[in-house]
Amino acid sequence: MTTLLLVRHGLTAMTGPVLAGWTPGVRLDERGRAQAAAVAGRLAALPLAAVVSSPLDRCVETAESVAAPHSRDAGGTVDKVEIDERFGEVRYGDWTGRPLKELAEEPLWRVVQAHPSAARFPGEDGEAMADAQHRAVAAVRDWNERVAAAHGPDALYAVCSHGDIIKAIVADALGLHLDQFQRIQADPASVTAIRYTELRPFVVRVNDTGGDVAGLLPKPDEGDDGKTGSGASDAVVGGGA
Template sequence: MTTLLLVRHGLTALTGPVLAGWTPALSLDDRGRAQARAVGERLAGLPLAAVVSSPLDRCLQTAEAVAAAHADPVGKIEVDERFGEVRYGDWTGRPLKELAEEPLWRVVQAHPSAARFPGEDGESLAAAQHRAVAAVRDWNARIAAEHGPHAAYLVCSHGDIIKAIVADALGLHLDQFQRIEAAPASLTVIRYTELRPFLVRLNDTGGNVDNLLPPPPDDRGGDSGAPRGGEGDAAVGGGA
């Protein structure tokens, strides 16, 4: 039951009006640094087996703030390029208001699985989702092997990448991923079991984190440590 905590990077000077993409040397602004510190403080008491980040500066700075605030040392921040931003190609650095006039904009909004961004390094949204989900699967296996099946780890990434991972966890077609929101410095939590993933929290920007991780095995099903029902069973009636 590996638990994945997804954190979007904090605000930068370009977040919102401009499609930042892989713009180099783009750091958090004062607001973003405050957001990153706040996320770190909220998560300080949660046991994290690893902190993983996109290679882009805004994510690394957010991940560093989380690691610095953590009660127990989490070791060095691991960098995985597969959690990097979608490669928007020629759209990188352009104002969103201007991009909204492009014919491709409607495809991105209504049929994102068919969208490929223009330019030599332009990436399709389907390819971006594939690499990000593959990275999650790899990290789930690695964390479980090294730290046990009930470990949790954190990944700092980008809005579209987080939305694509959530869509996969929910069994949604990529064409539905625009219905999901991942605000700057928000927390999204997915618990992966042998049967299915569970979306524990989505786009959280201030909630209590005490109940994010599953209870220890001894507390979930008596002496054997086995849960009541299958490991990935959903509670009947919507919650327990």
């Protein structure tokens, strides 16, 4: 029952008008730092076993804020923010750093919006959307096993990543084809929660930017169907009950 909290980084000066991608040195602006502090405060009461981040500055800064209340010095179990490049932004290749308004005129833009599983971004380091999803989901599976082995099967951990990566992970958890991932939203500093069981993942919360997070704690007798008191059973076949 490992629970993953996906946190999108806070705002930067490039968030929105420009496709920042892997542009170096893109840090949180004043708004983003306030968002990071706010989401850290919301998650402070949860027993996070680990905090993992994309290597990009805007994510590392957000993750460090989230990790601070859970550090050893604060009585928690987090030694440091762990960096995993697989949670890094999609590699947009030649599109990196270009205004979104300009990119919307490119023929590939419609493919990215309507048929992203067929999209590969141009340029020597351009990445296919399907490859980006594959690496991110593989990273989630690896961290689920690592966190469960070190902290028990009911552990919670946080990953700070990017909008398209978070949406791709959620699509996988929902059993959606990648071509549907644009229907999912992940705002800056939002929290998305996915509970992974042996049976299947359960998407508990998506694009949450406020409110109580106590419900993200797994119940002691919660089973593989995500419901309290139901053990490892599944829904009654036929749905008559």
